[in-house]
Amino acid sequence: xxxxxxxxxxxxxxxxxxxxxxxxxxxxxxxxxxxxxxxxxxxxxxxxxxxxxxxxxxxxxxxxxxxxxxxxxxxxxxxxxxxxxxxxxxxxxxxxxxxxxxxxxxxxxxxxxxxxxxxxxxxxxxxxxxxxxxxxxxxxxxxxxxxxxxxxxxxxxxxxxxxxxxxxxxxxxxxxxxxxxxxxxxxxxxxxxxxxxxxxxxxxxxxxxxxxxxxxxxxxxxxxxxxxxxxxxxxxxxxxxxxxxxxxxxxxxxxxxxxxxxxxxxxxxxxxxxxxxxxxxxxxxxxxxxxxxxxxxxxxxxxxxxxxxxxxxxxxxxxxxxxxxxxxxxxxxxxxxxxxxxxxxxxxxxxxxxxxxxxxxxxxxxxxxxxxxxxxxxxxxxxxxxxxxxxxxxxxxxxxxxxxxxxxxxxxxxxxxxxxxxxxxxxxxxxxxxxxxxxxxxxxxxxxxxxxxxxxxxxxxxxxxxxxxxxxxxxxxxxxxxxxxxxxxxxxxxxxxxxxxxxxxxxxxxxxxxxxxxxxxxxxxxxxxxxxxxxxxxxxxxxxxxxxxxxxxxxxxxxxxxxxxxx
Amino acid sequence: xxxxxxxxxxxxxxxxxxxxxxxxxxxxxxxxxxxxxxxxxxxxxxxxxxxxxxxxxxxxxxxxxxxxxxxxxxxxxxxxxxxxxxxxxxxxxxxxxxxxxxxxxxxxxxxxxxxxxxxxxxxxxxxxxxxxxxxxxxxxxxxxxxxxxxxxxxxxxxxxxxxxxxxxxxxxxxxxxxxxxxxxxxxxxxxxxxxxxxxxxxxxxxxxxxxxxxxxxxxxxxxxxxxxxxxxxxxxxxxxxxxxxxxxxxxxxxxxxxxxxxxxxxxxxxxxxxxxx
Numbered sequence: 001x002x003x004x005x006x007x008x009x010x011x012x013x014x015x016x017x018x019x020x021x022x023x024x025x026x027x028x029x030x031x032x033x034x035x036x037x038x039x040x041x042x043x044x045x046x047x048x049x050x051x052x053x054x055x056x057x058x059x060x061x062x063x064x065x066x067x068x069x070x071x072x073x074x075x076x077x078x079x080x081x082x083x084x085x086x087x088x089x090x091x092x093x094x095x096x097x098x099x100x101x102x103x104x105x106x107x108x109x110x111x112x113x114x115x116x117x118x119x120x121x122x123x124x125x126x127x128x129x130x131x132x133x134x135x136x137x138x139x140x141x142x143x144x145x146x147x148x149x150x151x152x153x154x155x156x157x158x159x160x161x162x163x164x165x166x167x168x169x170x171x172x173x174x175x176x177x178x179x180x181x182x183x184x185x186x187x188x189x190x191x192x193x194x195x196x197x198x199x200x201x202x203x204x205x206x207x208x209x210x211x212x213x214x215x216x217x218x219x220x221x222x223x224x225x226x227x228x229x230x231x232x233x234x235x236x237x238x239x240x241x242x243x244x245x246x247x248x249x250x251x252x253x254x255x256x257x258x259x260x261x262x263x264x265x266x267x268x269x270x271x272x273x274x275x276x277x278x279x280x281x282x283x284x285x286x287x288x289x290x291x292x293x294x295x296x297x298x299x300x301x302x303x304x305x306x307x308x309x310x311x312x313x314x315x316x317x318x319x320x321x322x323x324x325x326x327x328x329x330x331x332x333x334x335x336x337x338x339x340x341x342x343x344x345x346x347x348x349x350x351x352x353x354x355x356x357x358x359x360x361x362x363x364x365x366x367x368x369x370x371x372x373x374x375x376x377x378x379x380x381x382x383x384x385x386x387x388x389x390x391x392x393x394x395x396x397x398x399x400x401x402x403x404x405x406x407x408x409x410x411x412x413x414x415x416x417x418x419x420x421x422x423x424x425x426x427x428x429x430x431x432x433x434x435x436x437x438x439x440x441x442x443x444x445x446x447x448x449x450x451x452x453x454x455x456x457x458x459x460x461x462x463x464x465x466x467x468x469x470x471x472x473x474x475x476x477x478x479x480x481x482x483x484x485x486x487x488x489x490x491x492x493x494x495x496x497x498x499x500x501x502x503x504x505x506x507x508x509x510x511x512x513x514x515x516x517x518x519x520x521x522x523x524x525x526x527x528x529x530x531x532x533x534x535x536x537x538x539x540x541x542x543x544x545x546x547x548x549x550x551x552x553x554x555x556x557x558x559x560x561x562x563x564x565x566x567x
Numbered sequence: 568x569x570x571x572x573x574x575x576x577x578x579x580x581x582x583x584x585x586x587x588x589x590x591x592x593x594x595x596x597x598x599x600x601x602x603x604x605x606x607x608x609x610x611x612x613x614x615x616x617x618x619x620x621x622x623x624x625x626x627x628x629x630x631x632x633x634x635x636x637x638x639x640x641x642x643x644x645x646x647x648x649x650x651x652x653x654x655x656x657x658x659x660x661x662x663x664x665x666x667x668x669x670x671x672x673x674x675x676x677x678x679x680x681x682x683x684x685x686x687x688x689x690x691x692x693x694x695x696x697x698x699x700x701x702x703x704x705x706x707x708x709x710x711x712x713x714x715x716x717x718x719x720x721x722x723x724x725x726x727x728x729x730x731x732x733x734x735x736x737x738x739x740x741x742x743x744x745x746x747x748x749x750x751x752x753x754x755x756x757x758x759x760x761x762x763x764x765x766x767x768x769x770x771x772x773x774x775x776x777x778x779x780x781x782x783x784x785x786x787x788x789x790x791x792x793x794x795x796x797x798x799x800x801x802x803x804x805x806x807x808x809x810x811x812x813x814x815x816x817x818x819x820x821x822x823x824x825x826x827x828x829x830x831x832x833x834x835x836x837x838x839x840x841x842x843x844x
Contacts, residue, residue, distance in 0.1 A: 378736075379733075383732055384734050388756060389751070398741035450741065
């Protein structure tokens, strides 16, 4: 066997793999008859919506399946070994040795009580035989931290995970994974918890390391934008079965399965919305003036408290029937802004004028009455419904709190459920019987039951699968027309902002860095920060975001004009 | 329904429940089996178990130990459950106010709770019972008054956890009034651990009551296990049965409640369960 042939042997081979779910699951097999291979220096993306079994496959690769979930047939071969058949010692040397894994949430994957340098050292010491000297290990740690692009490795090695940002933590996780030069890297949604700009850096880092070391990468994602950017080959999963697989070019430009096409079509393309706000009255409905908020976090007895500026002189206006998108990275203060308008978080200074009242001055009953006009839809559809309250009650309670009779409110709740695309029988069921998308529809119905004039959507579609995301966005757009709602749409996803908003505000560290009509901000951004955000959108090159590319000049002109006419 | 079914499959929880039911049945049928008052002298003093129609023997005054144990079950269960409920009411009210309103209210209430926690419960109980006349009601209130701090702490922690959950904030935005938010949204989601701790409080309340009676601070009109042990304690070397049988009764009841409480905990909080599926 020549060296060339041997090195081209697959680092991961999954053959006819089937994994059974415990009895009482929603289907008997989590994964059914899945086969694919990863060769050295190749990135394979496993794509699918939640519940497609993609994480199960990743966990099977390192024999990390939860108890009660077992491989029933087929085999996984990692660098020539089947992890399911290895004894503990061999499995230990495989994990983190030949195959390494990084997870979605970098904070919970690092030990909070240990300095990150120590955590990397541990990985080296556990696997290298004969054990290298302490100085050598130190040297390796420094090299690894430099390789993953962390500034000032000495200082970083002595930091605790909580002192690092999300992106830095994920880099540390990658350094740990890289410590023993694995042949295979399994990355389970490694960038889902990160901002677009950080996401792009991390994906680029994984790609660079892959090229440097010729390792195979199994990347699990739900985002076709990410797929378009980094994958060599794609495996599309649905309900545990492979729907389609092939090279990234084949699958994306010429999808054979309808499901793949649906998924690709559902990716927000940042087409500017056609449904622009109808009539704009000169009088703003909601006016935020110079809002201030600083969070103070106590650190130690002697250290001064850490200050995080969430809002520094934020001013904005919102007119009836208008949708305003607030975009920014995590920590930019966009959620705090929404919460302050509803007085869920108390601002330090500034004013929130709604009609002829200043919401900040209201207390008790007056505040309760004012809140009726302002409603919110939260990000997490699982956390925002009371698990012990029937859906119908959840919707009817709002009007009832303002004096509507129970029968009338219940009747109204059923109608609303039908309006948001569920059946009226849903009213008698509990939230756990619904999927994420359905729950978000319930939350929308709950918010609309009070007939508000302003709806704040705080990352309302971020936790949903792309296809569901598109449906919920369409519903919001319809309702907005129908009820002449003014909407503040808070999101980190610029593609969505472009599709739904009339105007956009870009926030950075609690300040508005750019503001203007959607088309203008996205096609001719004035600030470098906005440009960075736009460039970081995954899959830009492939999906050719129509409005964003400067080549579509005519389209830009018309939309700019349209907005100019409105104002 | 699922909770009940899961509990039926929980082995140690079911053992606890069965034992508890046995104690409960004994308490209920005591007057039928022993029509004569347990205070009545029915045989010779120091009758050993099995003689003179007394299965568990007679005490120093010739009273039936078996009758005492049976009637004692009524007292122990009544006081245990009633004082645990009293502790739950006090603890939940204080914990809920503390956790929901926070700030100064929290500060004051929690310092008060700490004050109670730093004084040993039994010493405080003796002090309270000795100050007021020992009667069924004062004993229940006393035990309730010394047992609430853990429940208040737990309720406060649960309220802090749930206070800023999105569904609670959504209810706030819906214009729900404070009492509706507390009773309709937060409390139902906090109730499982509170119930578990309350059920375990029943066990400690029974122990406290026994200890008080042992010291002679129980209600003098009630036959209780602690009183029987206290009365038989001086003669334990030549008449072991007078203190051993009531002792076994306490052991079995407290064990049963603990098993039941732990079973309840596993079923109601499956995620923190010690038994993995």
